[in-house]
Amino acid sequence: GENVEQHPSTLSVQEGDSAVIKCTYSDSASNYFPWYKQELGKRPQLIIDIRSNVGEKKDQRIAVTLNKTAKHFSLHITETQPEDSAVYFCAASRGGNEKLTFGTGTRLTIIP
């Protein structure tokens, strides 16, 4: 089955600086890669996703890149703000209504 690894497990960034979180996956048939943000005690919220037919996607301060050959994808947050502090999870699936396999999560702390 799919295995998703995520690094780093914790990340502290000065407000205004950029944050990068990286994930690798093992199943070459995976073609859908979402990123979720989860605040303490709350539900995971989708912040951005990418499909295997594109290499990069951007939404304001958030961007995701995908390297299918190397089987890795990354989340980039620029101009970080205190409200970006949360746990971020990457995930991978084969698309359709297939299950998601989640990474282990990254606790991001933005230092004011």
Added chain:
Amino acid sequence: GAVVSQHPSRVICKSGTSVKIECRSLDFQATTMFWYRQFPKKSLMLMATSNEGSKATYEQGVEKDKFLINHASLTLSTLTVTSAHPEDSSFYICSATGSGLGNIQYFGAGTRLSVL
């Protein structure tokens, strides 16, 4: 985005009793729902995948007789923890997806189960 409602948000029960958790899609037809378990400061562990009108598909190591899943309609799935024990205490979260949602899973707010 689509809305998924999960109830109850918190439940405390005695050991040996059963607890039912509901997951509803409020504004879309959820052809597939997923049930996850999340331990403190850990990732989401998929327990089972539930397709409307079909038996749930359980992940390896998840006891299907202990965690009963029903997905009888396109807007409702239930998870029943039978004969709960303290080790079943956890945060349970459901998610749902459906046609036209582009593979996106929308999550419920979760249920914190505490078994005394």
